[in-house]
Amino acid sequence: MKYACAGIAASLFIATPQTYAQDSCTDDAAQYTVRYVEEGVFEITARFRQSSGVFEVFDVENANRDGSSSDFITNVMHVKPGGTEPVAYLGEGTWRLDAHTPSAPATIRYTLEARHETYAWRNGKEEIAYRFDDAYYFVGARIFLLDLDLIGCAPEISFVLPANWEAAAPWPSTSPSSFRPANGELMMSNGFAIGPTLQTLDATFGDSGKVKFVYEKSLAPVARQAAADMDRIVKRYTKIFNGSANGDFMIFMTTDQGNDGGAFRNSFAQRFKAPVRDSDGIIWRTTFAHETLHLWMGHTIRPSDGDIEWFKEGFTDYITSKTMFAEGVYSTADYSKKIENIIGRYMIGLAFGGPKSLVEASNNKSANRLTVYGGGALMALLLDAEMTTDIGDGAFERMLADVFAGSAEPYPQARLMAALDRNSNGRASAILAEIDAGLDPFALADRLDPHGLELSVFTPEEMYVTFTGTGCKARKQPCPPAFLRLP
Numbered sequence: 073m074k075y076a077c078a079g080i081a082a083s084l085f086i087a088t089p090q091t092y093a094q095d096s097c098t099d100d101a102a103q104y105t106v107r108y109v110e111e112g113v114f115e116i117t118a119r120f121r122q123s124s125g126v127f128e129v130f131d132v133e134n135a136n137r138d139g140s141s142s143d144f145i146t147n148v149m150h151v152k153p154g155g156t157e158p159v160a161y162l163g164e165g166t167w168r169l170d171a172h173t174p175s176a177p178a179t180i181r182y183t184l185e186a187r188h189e190t191y192a193w194r195n196g197k198e199e200i201a202y203r204f205d206d207a208y209y210f211v212g213a214r215i216f217l218l219d220l221d222l223i224g225c226a227p228e229i230s231f232v233l234p235a236n237w238e239a240a241a242p243w244p245s246t247s248p249s250s251f252r253p254a255n256g257e258l259m260m261s262n263g264f265a266i267g268p269t270l271q272t273l274d275a276t277f278g279d280s281g282k283v284k285f286v287y288e289k290s291l292a293p294v295a296r297q298a299a300a301d302m303d304r305i306v307k308r309y310t311k312i313f314n315g316s317a318n319g320d321f322m323i324f325m326t327t328d329q330g331n332d333g334g335a336f337r338n339s340f341a342q343r344f345k346a347p348v349r350d351s352d353g354i355i356w357r358t359t360f361a362h363e364t365l366h367l368w369m370g371h372t373i374r375p376s377d378g379d380i381e382w383f384k385e386g387f388t389d390y391i392t393s394k395t396m397f398a399e400g401v402y403s404t405a406d407y408s409k410k411i412e413n414i415i416g417r418y419m420i421g422l423a424f425g426g427p428k429s430l431v432e433a434s435n436n437k438s439a440n441r442l443t444v445y446g447g448g449a450l451m452a453l454l455l456d457a458e459m460t461t462d463i464g465d466g467a468f469e470r471m472l473a474d475v476f477a478g479s480a481e482p483y484p485q486a487r488l489m490a491a492l493d494r495n496s497n498g499r500a501s502a503i504l505a506e507i508d509a510g511l512d513p514f515a516l517a518d519r520l521d522p523h524g525l526e527l528s529v530f531t532p533e534e535m536y537v538t539f540t541g542t543g544c545k546a547r548k549q550p551c552p553p554a555f556l557r558l559p
């Protein structure tokens with residue numbers, strides 16, 4: 073089975089929870105045993121009570137397109153009472169038993185070679201597998217041969233490891249070395265780590281969950297900062313949306329040549345360009361807060377299609393910025409620069425290839441990144457400014473809480489706009505129409521003046537924002553207007 077996964081910056085928590093028929097599931101429907109053999113080599117035995125005879129991993133091509141994640145699964149054998157025989161490989165991560173009676177039990181055994189880093193991966197090693205310190209990280213989808221007929225059953229995953237080793241996985245555990253994900257999708261769409269003395273850190277997710285960080289030793293200060301940030305930003309988000317998001321999560325952190333990450337059902341993996349300097353904090357802490365916010369914006373408030381990516385990404389960017397300033401991660405100077413970036417992104421998108429409606433841009437997000445992120449965030453900023461003036465402080469956040477309250481159903485564009493308009497006396501649709509048609513930077517400057525933001529602009533990409541708000545405690549500093557300050 074071919075499988076494409078996007079990096080953290082492009083998309084997060086993309087998988088939608090599904091319900092599976094559980095009729096034929098028993099406790100022993102699917103049992104996996106992962107045994108350490110020697111450095112870089114594991115043996116996996118999978119027993120299926122009633123098997124289709126076809127087994128699949130979610131195969132990913134490497135960056136050079138001359139290999140795939142399945143290359144590290146070798147020696148796949150059918151274990152029968154009289155001995156073993158090889159299982160036929162059909163390509164693209166699919167194996168099939170010869171002459172298998174459907175629904176008969178089956179046991180297979182195969183070798184997992186932990187050499188995935190000999191390849192480069194387009195969306196990063198965290199989507200596949202990697203080694204860190206003395207430990208190993210794997211994504212279930214790359215290593216567990218799944219019988220799709222049993223995807224609704226809760227598989228048992230047991231580890232047989234050297235004496236001082238441990239396993240860290242985002243699944244319910246039945247013993248320190250055994251886990252039982254609720255179904256096959258949760259087995260596949262998650263990362264886990266095994267090794268001697270894993271570095272872990274437990275943190276709270278506001279009042280609604282627990283988060284465990286599993287990190288490379290050299291990232292200890294980063295993990296500690298992220299854990300402290302998480303608790304504080306989750307409290308902010310819970311207040312803004314007047315509700316919590318499910319936060320039982322495992323977070324894997326490793327060093328690499330660049331910054332990015334990947335998100336799974338109950339886990340996400342972030343990687344950091346080493347060394348992580350103090351000055352990098354503004355970027356990675358913002359990214360971390362942005363991804364955490366997607367638990368509300370994207371995971372709980374779910375898009376029904378590609379149309380509202382401008383809202384999911386742009387509003388997330390804007391709300392994250394407000395939160396970073398409120399928490400003191402951004403100085404006033406950082407904050408004005410961030411607002412310049414938001415406006416600049418939109419203006420550059422407009423000058424090169426625009427105007428384009430946010431919905432149209434959303435349906436090809438990677439090609440229209442500047443419009444989706446910049447236009448969406450500018451829409452949030454203008455709406456917040458004008459709602460605060462028209463309706464009063466907190467009107468923008470009350471609107472977000474209303475959207476969140478309606479999140480039992482996914483949001484198509486029309487229902488989202490109806491909710492935004494209901495809370496803004498129709499301003500949302502009016503601003504969206506202007507952004508879609510192309511907002512001239514000088515007209516935008518006039519528009520922002522009365523709201524405590526002075527925009528000085530030269531060319532589309534060169535601009536300076538000066539805060540002229542009032543009521544800041546710290547005198548002699550430019551004061552962001554009230555709408556940019558969370559209570």
Ligand SMILES: [Zn+2]
Pocket residue numbers: 080081082083084362366384385388
């Ligand atoms: Zn995002």
